[in-house]
Amino acid sequence: MRLAVTVKVDLNWTYQDIRTVILENDALRVVIMPDLGAKIWQITYKPRGRDLLWQNPRIQPRKLPFHSVYDDQFFGGWDELYPNDEAEIIAGEMYPDHGEIWTLPWQYAVEQADPEQAVLRLWVETPISGSLLSKRITLRAGETKLRFEHTITNTGRKPQPYLWKLHAAMAADEHSRIDLPAGRMQMESFGAPRTGRTSYSYDWPYSQDSSGKEYDMRQVLPESSGVSEFQYATGMHAGWCALTHTRAGIGFGLSYDAAVLPSCWLFASYGGWRGLQTVVLEPCTGYPVSVSGGVEQGTHQTLQPGETVTCAVIATVFEGLAAVEHIDTDGEVTGVLPAGRHEDKLSSE
Numbered sequence: 001m002r003l004a005v006t007v008k009v010d011l012n013w014t015y016q017d018i019r020t021v022i023l024e025n026d027a028l029r030v031v032i033m034p035d036l037g038a039k040i041w042q043i044t045y046k047p048r049g050r051d052l053l054w055q056n057p058r059i060q061p062r063k064l065p066f067h068s069v070y071d072d073q074f075f076g077g078w079d080e081l082y083p084n085d086e087a088e089i090i091a092g093e094m095y096p097d098h099g100e101i102w103t104l105p106w107q108y109a110v111e112q113a114d115p116e117q118a119v120l121r122l123w124v125e126t127p128i129s130g131s132l133l134s135k136r137i138t139l140r141a142g143e144t145k146l147r148f149e150h151t152i153t154n155t156g157r158k159p160q161p162y163l164w165k166l167h168a169a170m171a172a173d174e175h176s177r178i179d180l181p182a183g184r185m186q187m188e189s190f191g192a193p194r195t196g197r198t199s200y201s202y203d204w205p206y207s208q209d210s211s212g213k214e215y216d217m218r219q220v221l222p223e224s225s226g227v228s229e230f231q232y233a234t235g236m237h238a239g240w241c242a243l244t245h246t247r248a249g250i251g252f253g254l255s256y257d258a259a260v261l262p263s264c265w266l267f268a269s270y271g272g273w274r275g276l277q278t279v280v281l282e283p284c285t286g287y288p289v290s291v292s293g294g295v296e297q298g299t300h301q302t303l304q305p306g307e308t309v310t311c312a313v314i315a316t317v318f319e320g321l322a323a324v325e326h327i328d329t330d331g332e333v334t335g336v337l338p339a340g341r342h343e344d345k346l347s348s349e
Contacts, residue, residue: 006115007141015041016062021108023118023139023146028317030139030146033077036061037102038122038135040078040168045144045250045317052252052317053077054169054278063105066127070098076169076278082152083129083162084291090161093128100126101133116141130156131303145331148313154303161295161302165265165284166254166313172268172279175247176220179324180204180264183235185217188289191228192272194221204233218323220279221270228272232265232287234299240327241281249338253316255327256283260311263287263299283313 010022015033020041023030031042041061043052055076064073079102084090087097096103104124112119123134132155138147154160170176182204189199194217195209202208205218220243221227239258244251265282286300294300303309314331321335328334 007118007139009110009113009118016060018061018063021120023120025139025141027144033061034108034122035063035105037079037104038106048250050250052171054171064103066103067096068103078168081167082133082164083160085163086289088290088292090291091158095128100128129160131160144317146315150311150313151308153308154305157305159302159304161291161300163285163291163300165282168281170243170252170279170281172220172243172277174220174222175245177244177246177323178218178279180241181237182233182264183237185231186234188230190230193229194227223271223277225270226272227270229268233263234287236262236264241283242324242327243279243281244321244324246322249320251318251321253318253324253327253333254281254283254313255329255331256313257311260309261285
């Protein structure tokens, strides 16, 4: 769907003393919090008045000290994690739970603001790893896409083992569906999966319980199920993932460079973790949770001194699909209509 007219940038708002930047066109309203790890707090699809990201109903965003415990401050929205997930010692240094950058205030500057497009650049220097991270976010008139250019540079003198991942917490209910081009999946030990099993692998999207009963892992469960699942793809066929609200006919997808983000993690709580209901889409540079363990087995990377890694990401809001079959490198979505007919590239144009 081609929407029109103009793009706006608003720097005049704060939330709980947190600076916010609002990017807006006729289709999307995007709220970004530079003071809280450059978190994307809201992505609202204006034609339907629908917020795509999940917010924790019990706690509100606030500024946090370094080394805060992530789970106890899981406000929702879309974070980034670097250079680790679980708190661990890496190359002799103790790193905070869920990494360095989610509590840090990021600097920012509006690089372009005209009726055709808005470009916001955000950046931060990390205190332990000695890294410089930046992201440039572009919103164009007439699109339901957010375009990102991410850059990470090791400005220190030592090699830096790391993971970098997106952490987009999505609103979801039992009418939602997860799609991603995964091969083998690893179910972690954390949680209470629908199969009743943890610490095992299976071929996406079907998994079995101990009796052989098969489950479609693409199907989001109701909050009453009391299920929680934490898993990641050890092999992806392409760089994209999506969550579709099948009853509403609206969805959210991420496309990205699979050479940079070869794994996709999924955390889902269907009422099972602290009574909360969300699906977190987490494209990642590797696996498993431990960076040190992943480096040893060759599934996490090391950034050499002076080395830079870059990645383009596109977030797309789409309508009218029951399932997603593919998202291309420009964020165009191919999927299945509710009646079962196929539609080519039904997304943002």
